[in-house]
Amino acid sequence: xxxxxxxxxxxxxxxxxxxxxxxxxxxxxxxxxxxxxxxxxxxxxxxxxxxxxxxxxxxxxxxxxxxxxxxxxxxxxxxxxxxxxxxxxxxxxxxxxxxxxxxxxxxxxxxxxxxxxxxxxxxxxxxxxxxxxxxxxxxxxxxxxxxxxxxxxxxxxxxxxxxxxxxxxxxxxxxxxxxxxxxxxxxxxxxxxxxxxxxxxxxxxxxxxxxxxxxxxxxxxxxxxxxxxxxxxxxxxxxxxxxxxxxxxxxxxxxxxxxxxxxxxxxxxxxxxxxxxxxxxxxxxxxxxxxxxxxxxxxxxxxxxxxxxxxxxxxxxxxxxxxxxxxxxxxxxxxxxxxxxxxxxxxxxxxxxxxxxxxxxxxxxxxxxxxxxxxxxxxxxxxxxxxxxxxxxxx
Amino acid sequence: xxxxxxxxxxxxxxxxxxxxxxxxxxxxxxxxxxxxxxxxxxxxxxxxxxxxxxxxxxxxxxxxxxxxxxxxxxxxxxxxxxxxxxxxxxxxxxxxxxxxxxxxxxxxxxxxxxxxxxxxxxxxxxxxxxxxxxxxxxxxxxxxxxxxxxxxxxxxxxxxxxxxxxxxxxxxxxxxxxxxxxxxxxxxxxxxxxxxxxxxxxxxxxxxxxxxxxxxxxxxxxxxxxxxxxxxxxxxxxxxxxxxxxxxxxxxxxxxxxxxxxxxxxxxxxxxxxxxxxxxxxxxxxxxxxxxxxxxxxxxxxxxxxxxxxxxxxxxxxxxxxxxxxxxxxxxxxxxxxxxxxxxxxxxxxxxxxxxxxxxxxxxxxxxxxxxxxxxxxxxxxxxxxxxxxxxxxx
DNA sequence: GCGGTTTGTCAGCGTCAAGGACTAAATAAC
DNA sequence: GTTATTTAGTCCTTGACGCTGACAAACCGC
Numbered sequence: 001x002x003x004x005x006x007x008x009x010x011x012x013x014x015x016x017x018x019x020x021x022x023x024x025x026x027x028x029x030x031x032x033x034x035x036x037x038x039x040x041x042x043x044x045x046x047x048x049x050x051x052x053x054x055x056x057x058x059x060x061x062x063x064x065x066x067x068x069x070x071x072x073x074x075x076x077x078x079x080x081x082x083x084x085x086x087x088x089x090x091x092x093x094x095x096x097x098x099x100x101x102x103x104x105x106x107x108x109x110x111x112x113x114x115x116x117x118x119x120x121x122x123x124x125x126x127x128x129x130x131x132x133x134x135x136x137x138x139x140x141x142x143x144x145x146x147x148x149x150x151x152x153x154x155x156x157x158x159x160x161x162x163x164x165x166x167x168x169x170x171x172x173x174x175x176x177x178x179x180x181x182x183x184x185x186x187x188x189x190x191x192x193x194x195x196x197x198x199x200x201x202x203x204x205x206x207x208x209x210x211x212x213x214x215x216x217x218x219x220x221x222x223x224x225x226x227x228x229x230x231x232x233x234x235x236x237x238x239x240x241x242x243x244x245x246x247x248x249x250x251x252x253x254x255x256x257x258x259x260x261x262x263x264x265x266x267x268x269x270x271x272x273x274x275x276x277x278x279x280x281x282x283x284x285x286x287x288x289x290x291x292x293x294x295x296x297x298x299x300x301x302x303x304x305x306x307x308x309x310x311x312x313x314x315x316x317x318x319x320x321x322x323x324x325x326x327x328x329x330x331x332x333x334x335x336x337x338x339x340x341x342x343x344x345x346x347x348x349x350x351x352x353x354x355x356x357x358x359x360x361x362x363x364x365x366x367x368x369x370x371x372x373x374x375x376x377x378x379x380x381x382x383x384x385x386x387x388x389x390x391x392x393x394x395x
Numbered sequence: 396x397x398x399x400x401x402x403x404x405x406x407x408x409x410x411x412x413x414x415x416x417x418x419x420x421x422x423x424x425x426x427x428x429x430x431x432x433x434x435x436x437x438x439x440x441x442x443x444x445x446x447x448x449x450x451x452x453x454x455x456x457x458x459x460x461x462x463x464x465x466x467x468x469x470x471x472x473x474x475x476x477x478x479x480x481x482x483x484x485x486x487x488x489x490x491x492x493x494x495x496x497x498x499x500x501x502x503x504x505x506x507x508x509x510x511x512x513x514x515x516x517x518x519x520x521x522x523x524x525x526x527x528x529x530x531x532x533x534x535x536x537x538x539x540x541x542x543x544x545x546x547x548x549x550x551x552x553x554x555x556x557x558x559x560x561x562x563x564x565x566x567x568x569x570x571x572x573x574x575x576x577x578x579x580x581x582x583x584x585x586x587x588x589x590x591x592x593x594x595x596x597x598x599x600x601x602x603x604x605x606x607x608x609x610x611x612x613x614x615x616x617x618x619x620x621x622x623x624x625x626x627x628x629x630x631x632x633x634x635x636x637x638x639x640x641x642x643x644x645x646x647x648x649x650x651x652x653x654x655x656x657x658x659x660x661x662x663x664x665x666x667x668x669x670x671x672x673x674x675x676x677x678x679x680x681x682x683x684x685x686x687x688x689x690x691x692x693x694x695x696x697x698x699x700x701x702x703x704x705x706x707x708x709x710x711x712x713x714x715x716x717x718x719x720x721x722x723x724x725x726x727x728x729x730x731x732x733x734x735x736x737x738x739x740x741x742x743x744x745x746x747x748x749x750x751x752x753x754x755x756x757x758x759x760x761x762x763x764x765x766x767x768x769x770x771x772x773x774x775x776x777x778x779x780x781x782x783x784x785x786x787x788x789x790x
Numbered sequence: 791g792c793g794g795t796t797t798g799t800c801a802g803c804g805t806c807a808a809g810g811a812c813t814a815a816a817t818a819a820c
Numbered sequence: 821g822t823t824a825t826t827t828a829g830t831c832c833t834t835g836a837c838g839c840t841g842a843c844a845a846a847c848c849g850c
Contacts, residue, residue: 011406011806012837032797044838046798073796074846158754216634228720232627239611239722246719249752261752321716324641325623327634357644357656359553406837407806427828436808441829468827469815 012048015040019048020057023079024106028061030076049079056085056147057105081105087143088388089134089151089188090380092197093180095224098129099377102137105149105385107208107378111137123178131187149388150190152380153180154197156225193383196238197221198245200379201369202229203236205332207382209370214330218322219369220247220315221376222337222344226268229379232326248272250318267318271311273337279307290336297340308340312347319348320355327360334369341368407443410435414443415452418476419501423456425471444474451480451542452500476500482538483783484529484546484583485776487592487769488575490619493524496772497532500544500780502603504773506532518570526582544783545585547775548575549592551620588778591633592616593640595774596764597624598631600727602777604765609725613717614764615642615710616771617732617739621663624774627721643667645713662713666706668732674702689734703735707742714743715750722755729764736763 015038022037023029029037035045052058059082083104090101096118102111113133117126130153138148157175181192195203202219205211211219215234221227226248230237238244248268249261256265257275269275273290280288283303284296296304319331331352333345349366356364371378410433417432418424424432430440447453454477478499485496491513497506508528512521525548533543552570576587590598597614600606606614610629616622621643625632633639643663644656651660652670664670668685675683678698679691691699714726726747728740744761751759766773 015838030797041839042798043800043840047838050799073794073848074798076797230720232632233630235628237627237721244720244722246722246752246755250716250719251750263750263752266752318716321645321713322720324645325625325639325717326632327639327641355646355658357641357658357661360641410807425828437829438809438831439807442807445830468817468825469813469829471828 015044016048016052019045019052020081023058023081027106028078028080030078032076034079056082058082059085083108084143084147086147086149086388087138087141088149088381088384089137089190090377090382090384091130091134091151091153092374092377092380093126093130093153093155094197094376095156098126098133099374100130100133100137101374101377101381102134102141102143102148103378103381105388107381107385109374109378109381110141110143112374113137123175127180127183127187130184134188148190150384151184151188151192152200152382152384152387153184153192153194154200154376154380155180155194156197156223156227159194159196191384191387193380193387195380195383196227196229196245197376197379198227198247199229199236199238200383201334201371201375202231202245202332202379203382204371204375204377204379205334205369206231208378209375210332210367211330214328214365216326216328217330217332218319218326218328219332219334220319222271222273222315222333222335224273224336226272226335230326247318247322250321252314252317267314270314271337276307276311276337280304290339294339294341297343305343308343309347309350311337312344312349313351314347315344316348316351317355319352323352323356323364324360328364331364331366332369333366334371334375336373338368339372410439411443411447414440414447415476418453418474422501423473423475425473427471429474451477453477454480478503479538479542481542481544481783482533482536483544483776483779484532484585485772485774485779486525486529486546486548487772487775488521488525488548488550489592489771490551493521493528494769494772495525495528495532496769496776497529497536497538497543498773498776500783502773502776502780504769504776505536505538507769508532518573522575522578522582525579529583543585545779546579546583546587547595547777547779547782548579548587548589549595549771549775550575550589551592551618551622554589554591586779586782588775588782590775590778591622591624591640592771592774593622593642594624594631594633595778596729596766596770597626597727597774598777599766599770599772599774600729600764601626603773604770605727605762606725609723609760611721611723612725612727613714613721613723614727614729615714617666617668617710617728617730619668619731621667621730625721642713642717645716647709647712662709665709666732671702671706671732675699685731685734689736692735692738700738703738704742704745706732707739707744708746709742710739711743711746712750714747718747718751718759719755723759726759726761727764728761729766729770731768733763734767 018038019034022034031045031049032042035042049058058079061078061080085105087102087104087110090103092099097114097116100113101109103109115129117129134151181194184192198219198221201221205219206217211217217231219229228245228247230245249259249263249266251263251265252267253265253270257269258264259266259269277288277290277293284292293304297308345366345368352364353361369375413433414429417429426440426444427437430437444453453474456473456475480500482497482499482505485498487494492509492511495508496504498504510524512524529546576589579587593614593616596616600614601612606612612626614624623640623642625640644654644658644661646658646660647662648660648665652664653659654661654664672683672685672688679687688699740761740763747759748756764770
């Protein structure tokens with residue numbers, strides 16, 4: 001595991017990782033292909049691949065359907081990540097429930113569990129459920145638990161990255177100071193990595209979803225709370241203290257409602273799930289849900305149109321400063337509220353186009369997330385996969 | 396120069412770079428010290444150092460004053476970067492003039508030239524001056540031109556990082572599309588690296604100035620234009636298109652003055668050098684300079700106090716969103732306007748403390764820059780040094 | 791079946807960093 | 821003054837690594 005930083009074995013480790021990442025990205029690639037892609041020699045790749053095959057990380061895929069080279073030549077042996085070579089678990093702890101995903105190393109989902117539970121006030125119950133569901137999924141998939149390399153956990157709270165514990169959060173109040181990683185590691189017997197849910201949502205949309213190829217993107221999670229995740233220069237940016245992305249607490253209304261953070265007029269007080277639905281309390285009753293709003297929009301209800309577009313403009317307003325400073329290629333809108341679709345996106349686009357200085361405004365694309373509910377859990381999968389590649393495969 | 400990515404020689408190159416960087420950071424460190432700091436073995440370090448000594452990159456410093464170890468033992472031989480081993484040039488092209496610095500590889504300034512010239516409309520004159528001054532400085536320092544490894548250039552305009560050319564800019568209108576790097580390379584015969592001045596100011600304050608140790612910082616350059624540079628996760632962040640940091644064009648006043656970017660109420664229209672001094676037109680005449688404002692402040696003039704504090708608050712307002720999203724450790728205020736000092740800083744602090752959500756607000760420090768006028772040129776030095784280390788020493 | 795072509799492996803070689811033994815140069819104790 | 825001790829730096833050997841070049845394998849078209 002640990003090794004001298006500049007030694008020969010570290011070089012081999014780096015090359016191993018290079019090979020695995022290449023296969024991960026390209027899928028079904030031959031040894032020669034890897035050599036061309038990485039710049040390593042065929043011999044070296046062969047040697048590394050031999051190791052990885054022996055360890056069960058890669059497999060030689062079936063040759064059928066392989067494209068013969070023009071003019072003949074020995075057909076290449078396509079290599080893929082071994083689907084039975086291992087898997088990872090991804091968990092999303094949100095205030096209303098828990099989602100657990102089981103996926104192979106390339107991010108293909110093999111199983112899923114969702115459980116409604118009042119996560120806020122029951123850390124022990126929640127963690128117990130997570131552990132049970134996780135082990136259950138692995139068993140149901142017929143997988144060897146020893147080849148499940150890790151678990152990622154997305155949590156709706158800022159994370160102290162060093163200690164893995166949660167900082168104060170009014171969403172998960174009873175969880176403050178709980179070391180989720182340690183507790184879950186004890187239960188499931190594998191490395192557990194914890195991250196903020198908005199950050200992991202960003203990672204997911206970037207890896208699997210609407211943000212593919214955009215190495216600088218902002219993911220906006222419009223849910224009960226409002227958060228954001230940043231991919232900057234092709235890497236997840238978590239900030240010095242691990243809680244970057246407090247989009248929800250940017251003031252957007254002068255002298256607006258008081259927010260749970262103590263300030264006034266925060267974005268969250270205007271476009272949070274509850275704030276948004278409560279706008280309809282007078283006409284549609286106090287129990288209006290986001291699904292109701294979607295239905296109204298489908299029926300071309302002008303009030304709903306107006307409200308969601310306004311919400312989008314508020315999001316845009318909060319984003320202007322950040323977009324001017326960071327010049328992201330893409331803004332991806334996710335979270336439950338994103339289900340309302342177009343009018344919201346139009347609102348965001350409208351505000352950005354109007355307030356950003358000319359060159360930048362045209363370079364930012366605003367899109368809806370493609371992963372829906374599962375974005376954060378998929379991000380947890382990606383987190384676990386990254387750590388797995390880095391730690392377990394590098395040896 | 397170019398080499399296989401995973402080969403043995405690449406490993407040696409990386410280790411070379413590691414050694415040089417360690418010496419750069421620590422200064423006067425022995426071989427054993429380097430070994431401890433890098434994790435390499437004494438043998439390896441010795442071998443690398445031998446190469447670097449032979450090439451003149453390092454020198455064995457004088458042993459006098461060396462601290463003998465407690466309990467005796469052979470005294471260590473301190474190593475330093477060879478002051479005569481090479482130098483780099485740093486240039487700042489601003490609208491009103493040109494600054495050229497000559498420094499050794501550790502950032503020590505060996506010579507300086509400043510020339511007032513209307514840079515905006517005379518690309519050829521300006522570049523000719525830069526080349527003359529640069530070669531002159533090298534000769535005056537008694538240095539061998541062959542051991543000057545590169546030149547960095549800070550420019551008040553967005554840079555297309557790929558092509559090294561300038562994008563449209565209303566500050567340097569006649570420079571649009573000019574390939575500064577290529578033109579200067581032809582004149583001075585060394586690699587030239589071009590960067591945005593605010594970005595390089597950030598790099599300078601982080602490397603040499605008020606931002607040392609803060610791996611996440613925002614540098615605010617309050618000059619005629621208003622720009623910003625970002626250090627994120629210990630690296631300069633330039634954005635996808637190389638023009639991140641458009642702080643000056645964040646709207647801060649609803650329906651304010653029209654800005655040169657086409658929008659209304661941009662930060663630049665309120666706190667730019669001209670905007671700020673023109674506030675005093677009625678009472679102090681139209682030719683008020685920033686020095687006059689400083690004098691007024693020194694005399695406890697209440698109007699000046701008020702104006703500068705308000706300017707600070709506007710800067711703070713523009714920064715709130717970014718600070719909430721990025722959680723920087725430090726905000727460094729530089730540029731000519733920063734000379735007004737305390738009331739401006741207090742204004743920024745006031746606004747951030749009031750509008751940032753509680754945990755973040757306390758974690759950000761707002762400081763004045765320590766490098767003054769020379770920050771951007773020093774950043775150009777840092778840029779050239781980085782590139783030098785990476786390209787020339789890695790061989 | 792036979793040359794042509796591409797894939798993958800094998801053996802030999804040069805390079806690299808690490809570990810241990812050794813020399814160099816100082817201090818501390820006697 | 822001499823000897824033991826401690827730390828710094830070098831020399832030599834060793835094991836691992838990746839690359840080059842040669843060779844076998846597997847397919848094409850004729």
